[in-house]
Amino acid sequence: MTKAVDILTRPVLEVSDLHVRFPASRNWLGRPTSHVHAVNGVTLTVSAGKSLGIVGESGCGKSTLAQAIIGLAPYGEGRVAIDGEDFQKAEGKRKRALRQKMQIVFQDPQSSLDRRLPVWRLISEPLHIRGGHSRAELRAKAEELAVAVGLRPEHLDRLPHEFSGGQRQRIAIARAISTDPELMVLDEPTSALDVSVQAQIINLLLKLQRERGLTYLLISHDVALVRHFCDDVAVMYLGQIVESGPADAVLSNPRHPYTQTLLAAAPSFESPLPDIAQVRAGELPNNRNLPDGCFYRQRCDRIGGGCEVGQVLRRLSESARHVRCHLAQT
Amino acid sequence: MMMTTGTAEPRGQALAINNLSLEFPTFSGAVKALDNVSINVAKAEVVGIVGESGCGKSVTTMAATGLLPKGRYHITGGNVRLFGHSTLSMDDSQLQDLRGKVVSTIFQEPMNALNPTIRIGRQLTDVIMRHEEIGLVEARRVARDILADMLIGEPERVMNLYPFELSGGMRQRVLIAMAFSCNPGLIIADEPTTALDVTVQAVILRLIQNRARRTGTAVVFISHNVAVVSQLCDRLYVMYAGRIVEHGATRSVLETPQHPYTQALLRCLPERVAPKQDLEAIPGAVPNLLQPPAGCYFQPRCKEAVEQCRSRSPQLAGEGGQQVACWRRGVAAELPGQGGRQ
Numbered sequence: 001m002t003k004a005v006d007i008l009t010r011p012v013l014e015v016s017d018l019h020v021r022f023p024a025s026r027n028w029l030g031r032p033t034s035h036v037h038a039v040n041g042v043t044l045t046v047s048a049g050k051s052l053g054i055v056g057e058s059g060c061g062k063s064t065l066a067q068a069i070i071g072l073a074p075y076g077e078g079r080v081a082i083d084g085e086d087f088q089k090a091e092g093k094r095k096r097a098l099r100q101k102m103q104i105v106f107q108d109p110q111s112s113l114d115r116r117l118p119v120w121r122l123i124s125e126p127l128h129i130r131g132g133h134s135r136a137e138l139r140a141k142a143e144e145l146a147v148a149v150g151l152r153p154e155h156l157d158r159l160p161h162e163f164s165g166g167q168r169q170r171i172a173i174a175r176a177i178s179t180d181p182e183l184m185v186l187d188e189p190t191s192a193l194d195v196s197v198q199a200q201i202i203n204l205l206l207k208l209q210r211e212r213g214l215t216y217l218l219i220s221h222d223v224a225l226v227r228h229f230c231d232d233v234a235v236m237y238l239g240q241i242v243e244s245g246p247a248d249a250v251l252s253n254p255r256h257p258y259t260q261t262l263l264a265a266a267p268s269f270e271s272p273l274p275d276i277a278q279v280r281a282g283e284l285p286n287n288r289n290l291p292d293g294c295f296y297r298q299r300c301d302r303i304g305g306g307c308e309v310g311q312v313l314r315r316l317s318e319s320a321r322h323v324r325c326h327l328a329q330t
Numbered sequence: 331m332m333m334t335t336g337t338a339e340p341r342g343q344a345l346a347i348n349n350l351s352l353e354f355p356t357f358s359g360a361v362k363a364l365d366n367v368s369i370n371v372a373k374a375e376v377v378g379i380v381g382e383s384g385c386g387k388s389v390t391t392m393a394a395t396g397l398l399p400k401g402r403y404h405i406t407g408g409n410v411r412l413f414g415h416s417t418l419s420m421d422d423s424q425l426q427d428l429r430g431k432v433v434s435t436i437f438q439e440p441m442n443a444l445n446p447t448i449r450i451g452r453q454l455t456d457v458i459m460r461h462e463e464i465g466l467v468e469a470r471r472v473a474r475d476i477l478a479d480m481l482i483g484e485p486e487r488v489m490n491l492y493p494f495e496l497s498g499g500m501r502q503r504v505l506i507a508m509a510f511s512c513n514p515g516l517i518i519a520d521e522p523t524t525a526l527d528v529t530v531q532a533v534i535l536r537l538i539q540n541r542a543r544r545t546g547t548a549v550v551f552i553s554h555n556v557a558v559v560s561q562l563c564d565r566l567y568v569m570y571a572g573r574i575v576e577h578g579a580t581r582s583v584l585e586t587p588q589h590p591y592t593q594a595l596l597r598c599l600p601e602r603v604a605p606k607q608d609l610e611a612i613p614g615a616v617p618n619l620l621q622p623p624a625g626c627y628f629q630p631r632c633k634e635a636v637e638q639c640r641s642r643s644p645q646l647a648g649e650g651g652q653q654v655a656c657w658r659r660g661v662a663a664e665l666p667g668q669g670g671r672q
Contacts, residue, residue, distance in 0.1 A: 057527040164615060194382040194554060199598040199609035206606060221527065228600035228609075248605065265532040267557035269584065269601065273539065276481065279532045 011084075012182050012215040013046040013069065013102075018078030020061070020068045020239075024288055037287045038064040039075070040239035043313070046232075048182065049209070051216040053226035053247060055262070056236035059284050062219045065236070066185045069217065070104045082183060100130060103176035107188040109168035113160040119146065120156040123174045130179065145174040149204060166197035170204065177208060187219045202229060223266045227251045232320075235259045238284055238295040241313060245321030255316065255328040257300045294325070302327055343411070344516045344548035345371040345394065345433075349666070350408035352393055361619045363389050364572045366408070366665055368646070373515065374546040376539070378563035378580065380556055382595075384616060386572040387552045391518045393418075395433055396425040413515055431461040434509035436538075438521040440501035444493040450504055451489025454511060461512040476507045480537055499530035503537065510541050516548045523558070535562055556596065560584050568592050571617050571627040573643075573665075578652030588654040591628045626657065634658050 020039035023032030038061045046052045054062045067073040069080050071087055080087050087098050103126070106112040113122055120142035127133050127141060143153050149170045160168055169189060176184055186205070190198040202225070208214055220226050226233055227247050234244040235258065243256040254260045264274045285291050285298060293308040294300070300307070304327075311324045323329070352364040364386050371377045379387045392398050394410045396417050410417050413432055417425065429435075437443045445453060454473035455466060462469070470489070477485035480503040493501055502522060509517055519538060523531035539562060542549050553559050559566060559580065566583050568576040568591065576589040587593045596602065597610040614631040617623050623630050629639040638657045643665035646653040655665075 057529065166615075195556075195598045196382060196595065196612040199600075199611040202600070203608045203611055206608065222600075223528075224599070224601045228603060228605050261529060265529040267528070267531070267555060267561060269557055269560050271561075273535055273561040274532050276533055276536050279529050279536075 010048050011045045012048045012082065013044075013217065014079075014081040014084070015042055015044045015065075015069060016079045016081075018042045018065070018068060018075055018080065020064050020073055020075045034288055037290050038073075038239055039068060040290065041078075042236075042239070042241055044234055044241065044244070046183070046215055046217060048215050049213045050232065051209070051218060051230040053218045053220060053230035053233040054236055055220060055223060055226050055233060057221065057262075057284065059287075060236045061239040061287075062236050063187055064239075066104065066187050066217065066219050070102055070185050071099065072104075096130075100126075100179040101181050102183040102185065103179065103181040104185040104187060105169070105172050105176050105189045108192055109165065109172045110160075112172055113168060115160050118157050118159060119151070119163075119171055122160070122171055123178055126175060126179045141178065142174075145178055146171075148177070148208070149174040150200075164197075165193050166200055169193065169201050173201075173204065173208070177212070177214070180212075181214070183215045183217065185217045185219070188221070189218075190225070191220070191222065198225075205229070223251060223263060235262065238287060238290070240295060240324065241322075242296065242324045243322065244313070245316075245319065249319070249321060255321070255323045256296075256325050257302055257327075258296050261299075296325075342373045343370060344373045344375070344413060345369065345550065346411040347390065347394055348409050348411075350390065350393065350410060351406040352389065353404045353406055354402065355404065356620070359620050360404075362572060362622055363403075363619060364393070365622075366645075367569075367572070367574055368408075369550075369567055369574070371516065371548050371550055373548055374542075375565065376542065376549045376551060376563045378551045378553065378559035378566040379569060380553055380559050380566065380595075381569035382554060382616065384571075385569040387569055388520050389572075390569075391435070391520065391550055391552065395429065395435060395518065396420060396422075397435070427461075430457050430514065431512050432514055433516045433518065434512075434514045435518040435520060436502075436505055436509050436522045438524050440498065440505045441493060443505055444501060446493050448492075449489065450491055450493065450496070454489070454504070454508055457508055458511050472511065473507070476511050477504070479541065480504075480507045481533070482507075499526055499534065502526060502530075502534055506534065506537060506541075510545070510547070513545055514547065516550065517542065518550045518552070520552045521554070524553070524555070531558070538562075556584070556599065557601070568595070571622065572619060573627055574646060574655065575628065576652070576654045577646060578648075582650075582652050586652075588648070588652065588659050589628075589656050590632045590634055590658070592654075594631075626655075 018039055019041055021035040021037045024034045024036045027033050042065055056062050064073055068075045082098050082101050085098055090098050120139050123142040123145050124138040127138055143156060146156060151170055190201050218230055230247045233247040233250050234241045237258050243250055243259045254263055261279060265279050294311045297303055297307050306326045311326060313322045313324045314329060315322050347367060347369040350364055350367045353360040353362055367390050381387050394417060405418055415428060451473060455469040458469040458472050474485045477488060482488050482503055523534050551563055563580050566580045567574050570591050576583060576592045587596055594612045600609060603609055612631055617627055625641050625643055626639045629635040644655045644657045645663040645665045646655045647663060648654050
């Protein structure tokens, strides 16, 4: 592909200081009086043809981040740029063109596919919306895409309920790649699937990335999957990135106390079940009133002087890694 | 062989499921959900059942504890002994005496297992007072103690809350407290941590393990997550399409898997493959149990299948505690009662 040559270092997705908050309560005038702070200042970059994994516990804001990037959740502060262009500021034709460049695959293909449309219509729906294709062209394109994701041409006239979970996820992937996007946001694409089916879907996504130079943003809670699938990883806690860097380095030698806890708790063949004290389990702090100082302070076992001020994401010396903890710098 | 037949019952056995076969009648025919499933759990032992969705993990234990809806299924063979009770022939009230007192189940989704309109404390004391001859004050004390044992801070306050006021991890801990509250001899944990975060999962598994060890309770742990099972269980059964395909000590099954399905299942996991390399997916799909394939059920997806595999079903066999149902691994016997209803 010619596209693959000129893009090696170009960032496809740039998110800077993104804040997403939702009104939690309103006064009698309908004005919000308190907010749920879902994403609190996220900055990240994904280069073309690379994969970034976002890991974290439920409620940490990883799905909201994905939705804000794709334009499904409005944000007040910050900037999301696709290919260097601000998506939320773009208007009219420009916005539609930008929207074609990114697609999302959701966790549950059962609810993300219209159950009354046949497969070929589902797959070609984004092209239909873009317009300019005849019915025959759409069908031919759908067939080509279906084959690319491992479905068979005879599946094209069936309805979603006739497929297994793995096949439905293939349909969702075919639909996502139909507009030839540059960025694919994968929001827990395999967590509803069995491991043998997960393996098929992961292989398919890796193959598509090799063939089409796709850029992936993978949202997942499965650390082993992220380590396998992604070049880089960002660990989120309470709407912030607490640690980021190359997946292998971060996940084999975590520096932030939260990443260490998360990895100790992840089920593994090598290590026995961790002790309860080791896990530092606890609830995420309430994200209506963000805590002062380090967000992880209440659960951290290394709390000491310096934790009462807000932490910033700092680069570790001579590496591509960033950690939001003053103790990790030494 | 560890499999027991007939009514002979080894001492110290908590649960003995012998050659259980079960069908669900549907309009399109009988779904053969279980075929000659034998599972033995000794007292104070932690046994895992792993397999993919629809392989019969939950049906096995639900049938054994009489939780399947009456009249919607047929037992076509086998028997179940639960601490000497033959549960398959019991009526509802006899089963209710057993549940909670002799065997308890922890389900995956605690919100569905708790009554949303009744406070936590009442739900706990109801169970305790059903089985123990104690009054409300004493029952509340027992409930409070067991909640505290599940590391729930302020158990008094939690007992006055409704289920929706608790987080998923808290609800699951309440459910575990409820399961352990009458000191049953056997706990069935049916994917108790699948809906939870890994940190919460680790704590829940520890709580189950600690309490079971201290009270000598046997645990049957059902999961699709092999890594979790490897951390928790002494022995392990691998199920595929309603049959047990391999069984043995957890360590030996995971380190030297024998059955092609177990081997493939372990090779699917991203943990064991270099980054960005293709995972070894199992081709094809799980067989339709309305019309299961002849012979070994895994044979259509198996790379090693030979003629014998396509015509005859292998029975579990093996030495040294690890048993496998595969003709290519030197199995001698055919599964009995083939095609009772074909």
